[in-house]
Amino acid sequence: MRRTDVVVIGAGPTGLLLASELALQGVRVTVLERLQKPDATIKAGSINVASAEILDRRGLLPAAAEVHRRLIAAAGAFADGSANDTVRGLVDAARRTARRFPTTGHFAGMLFREDLVDQDDPVLAAHTAVANAVLVPQHDLELLLGQHCARLGVDIRRGVEVHGVRGTGADLRDDADVVVETDAGEVTAGWVVAADGGRSLIRKQLGIDFVGTDPQLVGYQAIVDLDDPSGLRRGWTWTPRGIYAYGPIPGRILVARFGTQPRDRNAPVSLDELQEVVREVTGVPVTLTGLHGRATRWSDNARQARSYRHGRVLLAGDAAHVHAPFSGQGLNLGLGDAVNLGWKLAATVNGWAPAGLLDTYQTERQPIAAWVLDWTRAQVALLRGDEHTARLRDVVGAELFTVPGVLNRVIALSSGIAQHYDVAEETAAPVGSIAGDVELTTGSRLADFAHDGRFVLVDRSPDGRFVNAVRQAEHRIAAVADPAADVSLPSLLVRPDGVIAWAASARADGHARRELDAALRRWAGVRGARPETARSSHVDG
Template structure:
């Protein structure tokens, strides 16, 4: 029987990122994936700012920026070089806006508008370094992450279907192994992470409740060949039957209609089924002659695992939560799970985790998932085709979102940069928030010191007085002296997942130093 320290079920973005996070901490990981190759089906066309910052902290931003450039060039070529507003919202405005917050995405099909965004807003201005690394299609993201895993000796076994687990999965304190049963035989590990999608085999087998709300609509997405697209409108269009988006890539169609779910959700989508949905929602009698790749079918089923842990099996990504894909929140939510869980599970395996550290994965990420589920439910409510909902969309889009600062707030929430955890009783200033773009006097940034997955202590005291606090934990904490002429700039202790757990912007007396010691002990442990 093959044995490793952690088995990750699923080689989607969540599983691959998690495997990489564990590997940079020295943990042996095997990823099991039923597909023989990464799925090239059209899915998410980009990542949000928070996810791009995760890549930045691991030294993967250059690869993301290259994928962004390819994406922008491909869309321009497919649209005959005419980068209209829809294209620009999709892939950003290119290198000319390298230091501007990327204005992309939508809320219930209402695109965020560049002209309504205040780029001087300090909330947005603190997260601009990754602006040219967000338009990464999911397929390219998976390839990028697989290469990252390979550099860190992660074993990825493709064509292996997970059937179930057995062993000590119900006892949270037992240290025996978990056995994963697969189409390729049995694999054993100390821990298993189920990142095997919304219909997770492992979650179902273990009987973990999946609570939430039932679906109200059915959606489809494809690159279709139309005999004649006729009167299909580009961009997002609401109709009495639902909503659709056509373009900007020729043939790209997304359509969602309210009504009953298909009898067999697992059955492949036929061209006829797609055509019927497009005709019903758009009111245009189009004829679809074929599709390029596979048609995806989805719903607004919004559920979350009641527990993110069952003994030595943990759940991440769609295995832990599902919702409609509006605003492309799913991939990004899974990314957040992976980067939150990786270092905590590694600390547990290596034996230095402070008491209760692994439990904070569930408490922190369930709260974030609950917010995302509500965010997507609100969008579905605004998509209905009745006259009153249309009036409400007009109020939201043309009135409320044109109020100064409103679009900034909506954009910041959608981009993931507003995530906040309760990490300290001393929650002044940025504590509990994502670090963002922290520039240093050396010309480097905080992210440059986070590639190896350690905590980062940015010490802006004039005499480097905080070095002693981290000296005995240098293998876990990177001490970065950064004496600042601007005394308002705080010293920071940042977790491996980019969350600030201590900040000090004032005179550093004994009380402030004690708070740093407390934060280190709480999150990075002791020697």
């Protein structure tokens, strides 16, 4: 019977990123996927800034930027012939090469206007390095992460159907191995992560409650051939029957209809079904002549697992939460799960995890998912085609989103950079936030030191007092000496998932050193060196 440290069920973006995070830490990981090859079905069309920063920290930013450039080229040809200003504006903004915060998102179909965004806002300005690497469709992301996993030696087994899990003992205890039953035989692992989607077989088998709200709409997305698309508006359009979006790449159409539910949610979407819905919602008698790949059908069913863990089995991505997919929130939420769980599970497997570390996966990620569910519910509420909702959209779009401060806050929330964790007893900014762009005096960046998945300590003190604290833990922490001319710039301890676990001013006293020691013990399982015996040992920035 084969054994591995961790089995990840599902080779979607969540599963692949999680597997790579585990492999970075030396964990033996096997990914089991029922599909023979990556799914080319059109799904999320981009990633948010927080997700792009995950790729940046692992050295994958150039690959993501290349995908971004290819998509802009395809979308540009479509937009140049468009009569819709919002589509042209979206592409024009994405074509720019300057380091500006990307504003190519939307809320309930209301596109964010770049001219109303305050680019001097320090919250946004701290997250601009990945501006030209966010237009990465889900299929391309899976290919990119699959290549990353291959370089790290991850064992990905495709065409394997998982039937269930059982414990090697009487049950799935915390101290026993897990057996994964498949149509290709059994695989034994110390831990299992189910990243097997919203209809997760493993979640259902374990009886984990999946609580939330029932769907009100059904949506479809596909790449199609049309005999005459001239009657369709490009960009987002509300109608009395729902909402649709045509573009920004040729042939792409998304349509959502309220009320009517399909007779069989599991049946493949036929060309006739898609055409009937497109005609009803758009009010345009278009004829669909062809379908590229498969069409997807989805709803705004919004549910969340009551628990993310059952013994040695954990849930991640859509297996832990589902909701309407507007703005690709599900993709980004799953990537956030993976990067949060990866290093914590690896620490547990490798035997150095501080007490309670793995439990923080649920305590940190579950509230984020609950917020995203509400964020998508609010958007669905604004999509209805009745006159009352139309007037509400006027108020939100014309009166609220035109205020720079309001729009900046909405953009920060939708881009994922505003998420925050309680990582210390006495938390003050920026502790608990995502690090973003941290530039060093040498011209390098914090992300350059995070490629191998270690913690990163940036010491901006004049005497290197903080790098000395971790001189015996370089296997776990990359310590970077970067004395700051600007005393307002803080020293930082950043976790492998990019979250700031500790910060101190350049003029920090002994209290800051004690707080650093506490953060090192709580998150990295490291005790700081004694100040009186510490010697300089660091990487120059």
